[in-house]
Amino acid sequence: MEFGPIRPPSEAKSLLLRLTRNCPWNRCRFCHTYKGQHFARRSVAEIKEDIREARALADRIRELSWAYGFAGKMTPEVLQLAAQRLGEQGLYLAFWLYHGGENVFLQDANSLVMRTADLVEVLLFLRENFPQIRRITTYARAKTLTKKPVEDLVQLREAGLTRIHVGLESGYDPLLAYMEKGVTAAEHIEAGRRVKAAGLSLSEYVVLDLD
Numbered sequence: 001m002e003f004g005p006i007r008p009p010s011e012a013k014s015l016l017l018r019l020t021r022n023c024p025w026n027r028c029r030f031c032h033t034y035k036g037q038h039f040a041r042r043s044v045a046e047i048k049e050d051i052r053e054a055r056a057l058a059d060r061i062r063e064l065s066w067a068y069g070f071a072g073k074m075t076p077e078v079l080q081l082a083a084q085r086l087g088e089q090g091l092y093l094a095f096w097l098y099h100g101g102e103n104v105f106l107q108d109a110n111s112l113v114m115r116t117a118d119l120v121e122v123l124l125f126l127r128e129n130f131p132q133i134r135r136i137t138t139y140a141r142a143k144t145l146t147k148k149p150v151e152d153l154v155q156l157r158e159a160g161l162t163r164i165h166v167g168l169e170s171g172y173d174p175l176l177a178y179m180e181k182g183v184t185a186a187e188h189i190e191a192g193r194r195v196k197a198a199g200l201s202l203s204e205y206v207v208l209d210l211d
Contacts (some may be wrong), residue, residue: 001038001050002018002042007105014103014137017050017107018106018107019114020042020109020110021042024176028179030179033103038182054130057201058097060090061090062097064082069079075098103135104136104137110139110140111139116130116156119159120156121161124159135155135167136162137163138163142167142187143182143192146190146191146195153195153198153200156200161200162201163200164200166205167205168188170210171188190203
């Protein structure tokens, strides 16, 4: 499985699934997360293989739980067994299952640059392999969202996407321009309206003292 470098604080107990690598914009002056890195799209086949690997590890962890008398439950002892028998990724999956195994965060900086049909395919495959999932969230740029028809966002919601995290940073156009955000306040508003119109949850981030 492949993991990106960052996720929102609220996704600390979520399974991280990398759909794209790095940031397609990567010019914001305040952000150094992806500096020096090239943006790349992962294929649907690659992403599905990560999901299959996660499912296989989850199944093996449950088998360990049953084999050692924990009746399939995730306990601290099972986490230790996963680390010993399945390595770092096994421990990671066990930690996710220990915390419910219900939340997934799609990486990296802007998963919505994927074709809607491809993203829907990934979401459906993810839910097929992990039917217990209740929340799937992702980062997206406001600029990208202004180019996505509401109908596309509705398709994503129906396929399982529940929340979109957007870096608002500021609502002041001169500051947005100075920070090379690549989006205007009006575009931020339009993006937010589209997300809400599609019935998705919207999480906006503001950078305090950005001056």
